[in-house]
Amino acid sequence: MPSLGGLLKKRRTKDSHDFGDSHTDDSGASMQPASHASPQNTGQSNAASIDNIINSNSGNSNDSQSQTQSHGQGQPAQKPERVTKGKYSQEDFQLQRTLGTGSFGRVHLVQSKHNHRFYAMKVLKKAQVVKMKQIEHTNDERRMLNRVRHPFLVTLWGTWQDSRNLYMVMDFVEGGELFSLLRKSQRFPNPVAKFYAAEVTLALEYLHAHQIIYRDLKPENLLLDRHGHLKITDFGFAKDVPDITWTLCGTPDYLAPEVVSSKGYNKSVDWWSLGILIFEMLCGFTPFWDSGSPVKIYENILRGKVKYPPYLHNDAVDLLSQLITSDLTKRLGNLHGGPDDVKNHAWFAEVTWDRLARKDIDAPYIPPIRGGQGDASQYDKYPEETEHYGQEGEDAYGHLFPDF
Ligand SMILES: Nc1ncnc2c1ncn2[C@@H]1O[C@H](COP(=O)(O)OP(=O)(O)OP(=O)(O)O)[C@@H](O)[C@H]1O
Numbered sequence: 519m520p521s522l523g524g525l526l527k528k529r530r531t532k533d534s535h536d537f538g539d540s541h542t543d544d545s546g547a548s549m550q551p552a553s554h555a556s557p558q559n560t561g562q563s564n565a566a567s568i569d570n571i572i573n574s575n576s577g578n579s580n581d582s583q584s585q586t587q588s589h590g591q592g593q594p595a596q597k598p599e600r601v602t603k604g605k606y607s608q609e610d611f612q613l614q615r616t617l618g619t620g621s622f623g624r625v626h627l628v629q630s631k632h633n634h635r636f637y638a639m640k641v642l643k644k645a646q647v648v649k650m651k652q653i654e655h656t657n658d659e660r661r662m663l664n665r666v667r668h669p670f671l672v673t674l675w676g677t678w679q680d681s682r683n684l685y686m687v688m689d690f691v692e693g694g695e696l697f698s699l700l701r702k703s704q705r706f707p708n709p710v711a712k713f714y715a716a717e718v719t720l721a722l723e724y725l726h727a728h729q730i731i732y733r734d735l736k737p738e739n740l741l742l743d744r745h746g747h748l749k750i751t752d753f754g755f756a757k758d759v760p761d762i763t764w765t766l767c768g769t770p771d772y773l774a775p776e777v778v779s780s781k782g783y784n785k786s787v788d789w790w791s792l793g794i795l796i797f798e799m800l801c802g803f804t805p806f807w808d809s810g811s812p813v814k815i816y817e818n819i820l821r822g823k824v825k826y827p828p829y830l831h832n833d834a835v836d837l838l839s840q841l842i843t844s845d846l847t848k849r850l851g852n853l854h855g856g857p858d859d860v861k862n863h864a865w866f867a868e869v870t871w872d873r874l875a876r877k878d879i880d881a882p883y884i885p886p887i888r889g890g891q892g893d894a895s896q897y898d899k900y901p902e903e904t905e906h907y908g909q910e911g912e913d914a915y916g917h918l919f920p921d922f
């Protein structure tokens with residue numbers, strides 16, 4: 519059972535206004551870890567539901583082509599001018615509305631005063647990071663994000679700090695959270711879940727090949743780009759793990775049993791979470807959910823009994839039972855065949871992986887946004903931060919974040 523030293527994130531709740539800082543008990547574990555994935559809990563999301571906009575291969579017929587041709591703002595086309603030199607500051611960006619808040623951070627839409635493109639700026643309060651013992655995770659977040667480059671991972675463009683906060687500027691991913699789309703849709707049809715699961719699988723394959731485990735897979739961290747392809751954001755728990763690690767972190771209903779029971783673990787945990795994600799996309803709720811308390815969720819995870827609803831396709835059940843298994847010698851993705859075992863599973867039979875990697879497969883849902891214009895309509899509204907960014911003054915913690 520999770521006890522000291524770890525940190526657990528909570529899930530979205532009904533009302534965006536509840537999304538503030540995570541509440542921790544003495545153990546550092548979240549007191550309000552998750553909300554039930556019931557359709558009533560959909561909040562104020564503006565996302566349209568999948569039912570009315572499943573793409574029947576119309577429009578957007580060649581996504582890789584449209585990506586290449588699009589020179590819109592925020593989503594650099596084919597060859598992005600990745601700015602790697604120099605530091606930015608608040609002065610370089612015009613602050614706009616909040617796009618999301620999480621356990622430690624707030625993410626704003628911002629517009630560059632130079633190229634006028636839109637970006638997402640994640641702001642972390644240093645005092646809060648220190649208080650919640652997240653110094654190492656935060657430095658890792660920056661380091662891992664800076665290292666990765668993949669079509670299904672968000673791109674980091676620059677970071678800096680002032681006396682109070684850390685700042686990370688990333689792509690603004692315009693289509694909103696997969697979470698909002700899922701709650702509005704209640705559950706996804708088999709092919710829709712398959713499309714998103716396949717893109718996540720490629721991203722995990724890439725991360726693991728670079729010895730990075732992600733550790734926080736959930737629909738809140740999966741964003742849709744303007745063409746409906748996924749981008750994974752939130753590298754707050756991503757870590758370079760060549761061998762084994764022990765830290766308890768993640769989000770309760772997505773935790774693998776080896777994390778819950780405080781055993782050492784590795785990339786196996788991401789394959790378990792992929793199973794939970796696929797289950798949630800297909801069913802609309804997670805398999806070990808309990809409305810009572812996180813402890814109940816952990817008990818369910820350790821008991822490991824999954825009830826597969828009768829509407830699930832046999833292939834899906836077969837895949838899920840091989841991902842959501844506590845037996846690490848049986849968990850797909852974690853075996854000798856690696857990610858190929860997942861990709862070659864019957865449920866993914868019709869996926870052409872190389873085309874998918876080129877974004878050459880139509881997304882099932884195209885977010886209704888005006889691309890490149892800072893259209894944040896797919897994101898929930900949040901009360902805005904009143905603190906003025908870019909303050910000078912005493913800085914007790916700056917030295918703890920040398921890379922920012
Ligand atoms: N690049 C982005 N473009 C648009 N919105 C984003 C981007 N990155 C993050 N967001 C929004 O901000 C929210 C919070 O960001 P993030 O998950 O990184 O913060 P966090 O504090 O680590 O979150 P949590 O505790 O919920 O896991 C995301 O769920 C998403 O809605």
Ligand SMILES: [Mg+2]
Pocket residue numbers: 620738739752
């Ligand atoms: Mg998050």
